[in-house]
Amino acid sequence: MTDRFRLTLAQLDATVGDIAGNLARARAAWEEGRAAGADLVALPEMFATGYQLQDLVSKPVFHRDAIRAVEAFAAELADGPPLLIGAPWAEGGALYNAAWLLQGGRVAGRKLKHELPNYTVFDERRHYTPGPPGDPFAIGPLRVGTPVCEDAWFPTVAAEMDAKGAGLLLVINGSPYYRGKHAVRMNRMVARVRETDLPLVYLNLVGAQDDQVFDGGSFVLDRGGQIVRRLPLFEEAVVHVDFHRTPQGWVPEGGDVPPLPPAVEQDYHAMVVSLRGYLAKSGIERVLLGLSGGVDSALVATIACDALGPDHVRCVMLPSRYTSRTSLEDAAAVAQRLGCRLDEIPITGPQEAVGAALAPLFAGTAPGIAEENIQSRLRGLLLMALSNKFGEMLLTTGNKSEMAVGYATIYGDMAGGYNPLKDLYKTRVFETCRWRNAHHRPWMRGPAGEVIPPRVIDKPPTAELRENQKDEDSLPPYPVLDAILEILVEADGSVEDCMAAGFDRATVKKVEALLYGAEWKRFQSAPGTRLTRRAFWLDRRYPIVNRWRDEGGDESPPRQVRGRTA
Template sequence: MADRFRVTLAQLNPVVGDLDGNAAKARQAWEQGRDAGADLVALPEMFITGYNTQDLVMKPAFHTAAIERVRALAAECADGPALAIGAPWVEGTSLYNAYLICKGGRIVATPLKHHLPNETVFDEMRIFDAGPLGGPYVVGGVRIGSPICEDAWHDDVAETLAETGAEFLLVPNGSPYYRDKFEVRLNHMVARVVETGLPVIYLNMVGGQDDQVFDGGTFALNPGGELALQMPLFDEAIAQVDLERTPEGWRLIGGEEHVHPDAWEQDYRVMVTGLRDYLAKSGFAKVLLGLSGGVDSALVAAIAADALGPENVRCVMLPSEYTSPESLEDAEAVAKALGCGYDHVPISEGRAAITRTLAPLFEGLEPGLTEENIQSRLRGLLLMALSNKFGEMLLTTGNKSEVAVGYATIYGDMAGGYNPLKDLYKTRVFETCRWRNANHRDWMMGPVGQVIPPRVIDKPPSAELREDQKDSDSLPDYAELDAMLEILVDRDGSIADCVASGFDREVARRVERLIYLSEYKRFQSAPGPRLTKGAFWLDRRYPIVNRWRDPS
């Protein structure tokens, strides 16, 4: 009976739908594990398909192809360590989220996910069937239990595995980021260790998929909750973890423990990773954005430069007669500090032509919001023309505060393919700019040092669509607005909750009304990286037409 057992942990970044590419990554990880003397090479949940597949995995041609690709991979990896990989699995008419154990050229075990998450970004109950509570599988004479992701957030799966002979737990995950989530995961896994008395290995994937970024952070715990291994956040990595048989059972031998950065850095890394992977996985290499001289577009430019390199970022200033000289100076200063391309495209001539075209229809009517929005929509038209001509994805620059209350022009400044700030409130935009000016990391492709001039951060925000316009003319102060939005959106709270927190009831009612009225805009808005559990899209699904208002 062996007294040592080595597991190769492959914290990798799959691409949804790229069965051959994901299989090639798994094969490379398996070869590294084989060369390192591993007994088992482990990959995350649903790795062969990528995750989150949503309804794609229900397509029979797709899940059949995924299963056959794992069968072929098993044959390719016949001579060496066992391979464990997440994949769909079909039994009869049921479709499961499974963990396929391959050894000797074939699939030898198929643990099935029992608890199907049906909250936030997950909708697995409508996609998969729930598997039964099962027992461990055997590799090299060692009995291993694999609760799949959500299964490890409940006590029954792990306890059943322990009761049926599992000697340690290997938990494959497709667990996406939200702020402070690592502590939540760690607490759940400590609970499983305490309940079962078994070592636990928590394996997570990395990389961006649409609005979700998987942050890795794979770790291992010994009985008692002692940390034995902690892999980096966000980076692809392969690590070996060894277990040793003792009189008390198997114990993990301590490995490297990477220190995790703070929440500000993690959020920024998510925005960079989300943009970088969204572009790479959808076939784009370059971006452009409207650079207004304001703080939001400056931060998007910095994120883009850090994600792609400044040479792949085009900044475009589209001034009107309402654009201040300071904004012109600030926009150029940001582009220069980042080293991005910079174009100056005035809109006055085009706007005058549109005004003349509409004059017969608008005769006798006072100018107002319509004329302001024409400016924004003309900018959107010009930016999309540049995007089409040069093959550069247009980025939108609206922050979560604006997205929440609809302070944006649909088909205007909302035009574009991706929004890095979609889940970042305005008050956090200011602080994130200051953080980026003070910090640089090796994963950033942009320059070191101050890239957003302090004047850009400190000046009063303005859309500059009319004379002397300020955001505060239309909205509460951002500190007040964001605090109410966190109650109404992130915490799903009420008007009464806002009043209890010290806010004026009528102001809170107005904010709530704006949230509901702008649902149709969000339905058509660009995706962006999820930073919280209150992100717009899959976390929060509301009807577009809705007459209900909170009566409290």
């Protein structure tokens, strides 16, 4: 019996619904493993169909199509190593998330996912039935235990496979990114290693699906829980890992263990990958955005150039009578440094025409937010016209601070198909701009250097919808606002928690009122890159109509608080 086992890990990107394309990619990885003398080739969770599928997987014609395709695919792999691939399985009226073993031209077995996550972005109990803990697969000289993603976050499945003679735990995953996720995964996997005294391979999906980014970062742990191999974050890779039998058990050979990039770089890479993947999988090659001269639109333009290349990005400046000369100069400087197209469409004429049309109905009222928002909605109208005419998807540029408190105009600057900054607070926007100016990576398709002028980053934020307007006229300073939102949103904290952190009650209550009052806007907002565990959409699901408010820290009776209008 041989004392060597070669495992080929295919950390690849799958497209939801492209079953034929995904299996073609699996076939290419299998052929690469066969050429390298692999004993087993492995692909991530639900790779055959893409992940996450949401209610698509529950559609009978879809999962039947996927199952037939994988069964037919098995026949193509007779002359080579076994292949482990994630795909759905239906049996006895139940639907399962499964790891399929294809060997010798047939389906040699399936491991059905036992632990079904039902939190944050996951609704697996809505779609799947839990399977039994399962048995290891006997592959050559080794019994391979195959927990499926969440199965490895708890002891049961790993312990069962250890008890049944597994010599290795191979965990296939569709684990989406959030800031700090790698450390969470590592802690869980080290726990499984220490409980079982088995080496562990964590194989993760890579690429983007809607708001979620699968960051790869697959790794190998030895029996002591030490990492001996790590694949790159956010990038595809096919690698071969050798294991050797010793009297104590199977031991993985070491390899590259690149250091993890800082959080600001991981977030930026996630935003680039998510935008690139969203467009590529939607069949869209070009984007446009309104470039205001402000920091948010400058960062979105930079992300777009790094995702697609400057030749595929159109920026449009839409000045009104309130647009400063500084903003015009800054927008031009950003476009020039990035090397992307910049068009200019003044909106003064259309604004006056709309004002004249509304004048009979607005007569006798004081100018206010309605007049201000006409400008934003005119910009949205013109940008969407360009999008329709030229097939360029419009990007929105609102950051998480603005999305949280509704400091955005519905059907105006919120118009568009994708928002890379949707889960990035304003204070992190500044940090990210400074990081990008100082760093360039091979995965960036935009130019190196200081692409966002420091003046754009340092000047006071303003929407320029009226004379001398500043964001702080309507909102607390962003460091204060973001710190309060970190408590209310990220930590799901209370008014009293905010006050204990040193913030005055009136400011906290204002932020709380804006947060709840803006739910209807967020419900209609464009999807955007998920960077945290409390991104707006699947992570944080609140009713649109909601009269409750947190009256902690005060003895006054509860009262209804209304948020800002549009």
